[in-house]
Amino acid sequence: xxxxxxxxxxxxxxxxxxxxxxxxxxxxxxxxxxxxxxxxxxxxxxxxxxxxxxxxxxxxxxxxxxxxxxxxxxxxxxxxxxxxxxxxxxxxxxxxxxxxxxxxxxxxxxxxxxxxxxxxxxxxxxxxxxxxxxxxxxxxxxxxxxxxxxxxxxxxxxxxxxxxxxxxxxxxxxxxxxxxxxxxxxxxxxxxxxxxxxxxxxxxxxxxxxxxxxxxxxxxxxxxxxxxxxxxxxxxxxxxxxxxxxxxxxx
Numbered sequence: 001x002x003x004x005x006x007x008x009x010x011x012x013x014x015x016x017x018x019x020x021x022x023x024x025x026x027x028x029x030x031x032x033x034x035x036x037x038x039x040x041x042x043x044x045x046x047x048x049x050x051x052x053x054x055x056x057x058x059x060x061x062x063x064x065x066x067x068x069x070x071x072x073x074x075x076x077x078x079x080x081x082x083x084x085x086x087x088x089x090x091x092x093x094x095x096x097x098x099x100x101x102x103x104x105x106x107x108x109x110x111x112x113x114x115x116x117x118x119x120x121x122x123x124x125x126x127x128x129x130x131x132x133x134x135x136x137x138x139x140x141x142x143x144x145x146x147x148x149x150x151x152x153x154x155x156x157x158x159x160x161x162x163x164x165x166x167x168x169x170x171x172x173x174x175x176x177x178x179x180x181x182x183x184x185x186x187x188x189x190x191x192x193x194x195x196x197x198x199x200x201x202x203x204x205x206x207x208x209x210x211x212x213x214x215x216x217x218x219x220x221x222x223x224x225x226x227x228x229x230x231x232x233x234x235x236x237x238x239x240x241x242x243x244x245x246x247x248x249x250x251x
Contacts, residue, residue, distance in 0.1 A: 001230045004029030007079035008229075009072065011062060011119060012089030014041040016186055017137060020222040021086055026051045028226070033058040033075035035089065062089050062115035063107065072122035082126040084229045087116040088137040092188050094149050094195060105151055112155035113162070120166055120176070128173035133229045136163050136178035137221070140244045143180055156180075160240045167238030175237045177228045181221040182210070182244035210245030 008025045012018040014036035022032050022045075031054045036042045042059040049055060056078035060071040076082050090112045093104050116136050127134065141149065142156030160178060167176040183192055183206055196202040207215045224243045227233055242248040 001028050001226060001232065003084075003226075003230070006030045006083040007033075007081050008084040008086065009033040009035065009058060009075040009079075009082060009119075009123070010086040010088055011035045011071070011115065013086075014038070014045045016188055017181070017184070017218045017221045017225075018086070018088040019045065020218040021088060021225050022055075023049060024222050024226045025084075025229075026054055030054070030084075031056070031079055033079055035059060035062075035071055035075070037061045062119065063110035065114070065118040068115055068118035069122045072119055072126075076123075076126045081129065082123055083130055083132050085119060085123045085127060085132070085134045086137070086225060086229070087119055087134065088225075089115055090137060092149070092152055092191065094192060095151065096148060097150055100151050108151050108155045112152075113158050116159055117162060120170075124170065124174065128170070132174050134166065134170070134174060134176040135225050135228045136176070137225065138163070138178045138180045138240060140180045140182045140242060140248055142178075143240065143242065143248055163240060164238045171237060175234070177233070177236060177238065178240050179221055179224045179228065180240050180242045180244070180248070181216055181224075182206075182242075182247050183215065184217055184221060185215045186218045210247050211249065212245035214245060216243060216245060 008030045010022045013022040013034045033056050035058045039059045042057040046055045058071050058075040060067050138159040139156040141153040142160040163178040193199040193202040
């Protein structure tokens with residue numbers, strides 16, 4: 001895929017899937033705005049990726065509408081416009097209904113839902129100038145319900161349906177799609193596996209539960225995101241793509 005001179009903002013791109021997404025855009029010729037809550041983490045990521053001439057920083061906590069506006073405005077100013085927004089920032093809290101608190105609810109909804117809406121709104125004018133693209137990072141928890149992480153599941157369902165609604169309202173100038181990965185073999189995924197008595201057995205059970213018989217990686221999710229942002233997907237709009245080895249297809 002060729003993203004030469006495309007201007008891309010990837011939220012939550014200092015680690016995990018977001019960082020891999022940023023790397024893929026960078027290697028394909030894009031100029032990328034790196035976002036994270038910490039200025040230090042953003043600067044470190046830019047240094048480690050080694051693309052200082054193609055990377056800019058747009059740090060900020062995205063849990064408020066004002067912060068979303070500020071991050072998007074900085075990215076647009078630093079990049080000289082915007083062609084792609086990847087709403088990747090998110091948190092994963094595993095808690096039963098009984099152990100869930102109002103604070104967990106508020107924080108999860110602010111980061112996982114509110115940030116995607118307000119970043120999309122803030123980016124709309126810049127994106128429509130060149131026929132832009134938004135890709136949201138949802139989850140298979142937005143397609144199915146999961147015991148033990150009800151609040152997380154409740155936050156990802158809206159992302160899937162918000163993607164559809166934005167795709168309708170922002171068309172024809174802007175395409176909007178989302179990806180729905182299952183638990184991945186990365187830091188966030190292992191935070192779940194490590195809660196089990198036997199983390200390795202939990203990992204193996206996750207692999208066995210997928211028709212493709214493996215656990216996905218950050219690269220699997222990032223590949224789907226960059227594809228949806230590319231010209232190869234120019235007639236794809238308003239869909240949620242499971243990246244789960246076939247788990248959503250049935251049993």
